Amino acid sequence: xxxxxxxxxxxxxxxxxxxxxxGSPEHIVRMAALHAKRGTGxxxxxxxxxxxxxxxxxxxxxxxxxxxxxxxxxxSARLLGVHLEGPFLSPARCGxxxxxxxxxxxxxxxxxxxxGYEDIVKIITVAPxxxxxxxxxxxxxxxxxxVNMGHSDATYKQALEGKKAGATGITHLFNAMRPFxxxxxxxxxxxxxxxxxxxxxxxxxxxxxxxxVELIFNRKRLDRxxxxxxxxxxxxxxxxxxxxxxxxxxxxxxxxxxVVKILRSAGIPDAEIIEASTDNxxxxxxxx
Numbered sequence: 001x002x003x004x005x006x007x008x009x010x011x012x013x014x015x016x017x018x019x020x021x022x023g024s025p026e027h028i029v030r031m032a033a034l035h036a037k038r039g040t041g042x043x044x045x046x047x048x049x050x051x052x053x054x055x056x057x058x059x060x061x062x063x064x065x066x067x068x069x070x071x072x073x074x075x076s077a078r079l080l081g082v083h084l085e086g087p088f089l090s091p092a093r094c095g096x097x098x099x100x101x102x103x104x105x106x107x108x109x110x111x112x113x114x115x116g117y118e119d120i121v122k123i124i125t126v127a128p129x130x131x132x133x134x135x136x137x138x139x140x141x142x143x144x145x146x147v148n149m150g151h152s153d154a155t156y157k158q159a160l161e162g163k164k165a166g167a168t169g170i171t172h173l174f175n176a177m178r179p180f181x182x183x184x185x186x187x188x189x190x191x192x193x194x195x196x197x198x199x200x201x202x203x204x205x206x207x208x209x210x211x212x213v214e215l216i217f218n219r220k221r222l223d224r225x226x227x228x229x230x231x232x233x234x235x236x237x238x239x240x241x242x243x244x245x246x247x248x249x250x251x252x253x254x255x256x257x258x259v260v261k262i263l264r265s266a267g268i269p270d271a272e273i274i275e276a277s278t279d280n281x282x283x284x285x286x287x288x
Contacts, residue, residue, distance in 0.1 A: 006274075007256050008281040009035065010044040010123065011083055011171070011200055011228035015255070019233040020045050023057045028065035032077040034236055039257035042078035044122055044285070046230075049086025049101035052112050059084075059117050066120070080285065081120040084113070085171065088136055089151035090127040095176035096250040097151065105132035107139055114145075121145050122285045125171045127152035128162025141166025146285060148200070151176045152187055159187040169198040169284065172230055173216065175207055175249075192219050198284050200228045201276070203259040203266075204252040206241035210266040217268050217276075226284060227277040229255050 013019050015034045018027040028045055035043050045065075047058050059082050066079045086097065088105035103109055105126065114121050124140055125148045126133050137147045149162045150171025155178070170191040178186035185192075191199045192215075199220060203213045207230070216225065229235070232251030234242050239258060244250045256277050263273050282288045 005039070005041060006278040006282075007040045008042045008044075008080070008278060008287075009040050009229050009231075009256055010080075010226060010281045010285065011046050011085075012043050012231045012255075013046050013048060013085075013251060014233035015231050015236045017233070020047050020058050020062070021050075023061050025061045025064035025068055028062055028079065029068050029076065032065070032069060032079055033075060035255060036075050036077040038236055038255040040077050040255055042080050044080045044083045046083040046085050049089060049097055051101065052087070052103075052109065055084065055087065055113060056117070059120070063117070063120055080287075081122040082117075083123040083125070084121060085125045086151070087113070088124075088126045088130065088133055090130060090153045092153040093127070093151050093176045093178070095151060096244050096248045097176075105130055105136040107135055110136050110139060114143075118143055118145070123148055123169070125150040126162070126167070127154065128165070128167060129154040129158040134161060134165040137162060137165040137167050141168075149187055153178045154187045156185045156187075156189055159190040163190070163194070163197060168196070169200065169226070171200050172202050172207065172228065173199040174212065175202065192216070195221060196224070198224045198226055198280065200226050200230075202228060202230045202252055203263055204229075204241060204254050205239070205259070205262045207249065207252065210262060213263065214266045214268070217266075217272060222272055222275055223280055223283075225276040226281045227256050227259065227273070228281075229259075231255060
């Protein structure tokens with residue numbers, strides 16, 4: 001029987017003193033151990049957008065961390081590969097990400113980025129409206145890499161084109177994307193009404209109002225909702241979110257286990273919380 005012990009977090013940049021920018025395999029293993037202490041059974045370390053060389057260095061750290069973890073598992077969450085949040089994102093919707101790490105989508109840049117790492121790149125987040133993005137999405141889909149649409153100013157039509165090109169998910173629904181409008185629903189609207197797209201949800205009480213979370217669970221197919229932490233360095237010691245020096249919302253301060261009370265207060269049954277935090281993420285990246 002699936003329980004909260006089987007929690008899978010497909011979007012985590014860091015926790016405690018560690019994050020994926022250090023290039024250190026040991027730090028990634030420590031991230032996995034801290035997640036395990038807070039009830040998460042498996043994680044997909046998420047790489048920040050940067051130059052291709054820096055991103056590859058950070059991907060390599062995760063690869064080595066997977067090997068380290070396998071040789072000395074201990075009390076550690078499983079390392080499932082990597083989620084690349086970028087670099088093919090929209091400067092108009094950078095959120096807390098450094099836009100200096102964003103580059104124009106092209107097949108040549110994609111090849112340079114993932115060459116030799118195709119086996120561990122499980123998800124890549126792409127803004128579908130940027131010229132060249134659709135070809136990148138098509139190529140990733142052909143390689144078996146899941147494509148999330150996110151950090152995007154896409155209109156509804158552009159988001160639908162991204163789906164038709166092969167995108168299968170949306171990164172942190174509502175956050176870092178064109179706001180929903182009754183005459184232009186954008187990527188948010190597609191995420192809510194589409195029957196096939198998976199949608200990440202950050203339910204820490206800050207990234208989304210509890211009533212927005214309730215709306216998602218009431219409107220979206222349950223088997224397409226994926227709870228993620230989007231945790232960053234410094235997370236795991238409190239509740240709510242972490243902010244950058246300029247006051248920008250930088251990421252969550254809690255793990256998925258920590259949002260259970262928030263979801264319960266929004267009236268979400270445990271069975272639905274478990275499905276969204278265990279079964280759905282596992283199915284999305286092909287573990288089930």
